Amino acid sequence: MRPSEARRSLGRSLRGEVSVEPVALEAAGHDGSHLAGHPVAVVAPRDAPDVVALVRWARRHRVPLVARGGGTSLDGESVPADGSVVVDLSGWDAVREVSAEGRWARVEPGVVNARLQDAVRPHGLFYPPNPGSWQTATIGGNLATNASGPRSFRYGPTRRWVCAAEVVLGTGERVRLGSRVAKRSVGPDLLQMFIGSEGTLGIATEVTVRLAPRPPVLRGLVAPLPPGARLGALAVHLAQVPETGLSAVEYLDRYSASGLADERGAPWAGRSALLLLEIEASDAAEADARTRRVRAVLARHRVRGRLQVFPDADRLWDLRGESGRVMDEQLGSRIREDVAVPPARVDDLLGAMRRIARREGVRVHTFAHLGEGSLHPNIVVDPTSAAAGRIRRALYAAALRLGGTISAEHGVGQLKRAFLEQEVGPVAVRLLRTVRAACDPDGILNPGKLYPPPARGRSSRSPSGWGGGRTSRG
């Protein structure tokens, strides 16, 4: 279908806005990866019935639909297959209800993570998952990728914090998944199946998240690490010591740390690798006691440099975000990886990564959610090159060999779908496909993502050409 035809046809079926302007199509064709796709239209549905009308339209015309929140995914999760209609939910940004008593918030899927934090703060509450992209990524996108952030050390990923969602399936049916009650025993949890499904089962039109009491003190600490520090042993030890109040245990290698500078001149920036910690406490005295306990653990691992204290940890996470942006500018095009192993195996994975980089003659700079063994190697190589393919394969093989995963938090998208079966096995892939066929019988929702491509020679259920974005933007 051509854009002009799509606009006319969609305009007759929907109440929301339909755009086919080249600028809008270009913007909706990218996410945070190097991939690109060419949609025929971008629509902003008005409400859930409008989403139902859109899905019915897409089934009738056999046109793919790609839900889009902030467009910050990193493996092509939100890059549309050519010829798709992008469903822009970024304008759905209302926080509909906050219950301080029940500790939940009911929100539209386009609410940006940071805005949700602002909305619930006056109630003495916070929403624990805080991905590095929290200023731009949406709750709908977080749910669809099971995002997590530094605080997942204590609080776990998004799937622990979403308790209900309203979804329009690929059949066009509306369904409510989950519940606000603390316990429920009514069969397998379909909401959990939906979380992490990357927009391939349905489009979330409302999300209810659980909230946690905001600790009165959230203190940030930065510790310079000595050369050769055994990170795995340190992470395991920090998790074992009771009463530290630690909610985040993060690592920046020397290069990744070089962008981290605060207004006081950051004496440590760029000189060594850093450990970034967050401690929760009910008051300053408790925070001091917990800081002493953490300091004692660090000393046992030869981490004895001066600790930099941030009375408000959010300031530290802002700086960390800033250092990421500096890295973006300096490194440019690269592979931004996301693998995890049990924390005790972190040094083994870092060693494997260094060997891979040496063999390929490329630079690698790693930062990590160390407490969870979740590593982000930034590998400076053209992501479209043959070397990039070899590096990815070797890295995933190393992560799996060490008992880990090919994706800790970003998702599978287009870039990792060919590797999914290596991790979960053929039976699980068959089950996933069966679930998908039940929710989206025509395969119109975000085709070309998550599920492994059909084996060569076997025909796919989707009309040909729905392979997802293929073009590189370098």
Ligand SMILES: Cc1cc2nc3c(=O)[nH]c(=O)nc-3n(C[C@H](O)[C@H](O)[C@H](O)COP(=O)(O)OP(=O)(O)OC[C@H]3O[C@@H](n4cnc5c(N)ncnc54)[C@H](O)[C@@H]3O)c2cc1C
């Ligand atoms: C600088 C930077 C830092 C990052 N840091 C982190 C991090 O610390 N932790 C982390 O986990 N990720 C991180 N990410 C990756 C990314 O931000 C997350 O995957 C995030 O959850 C994506 O949210 P989004 O709103 O941008 O989703 P999009 O990119 O718009 O979409 C992502 C996926 O969700 C689907 N989707 C979106 N909305 C809906 C909906 N309403 N219903 C159904 N499906 C939907 C899309 O179709 C797509 O498959 C980072 C990315 C960047 C660029």
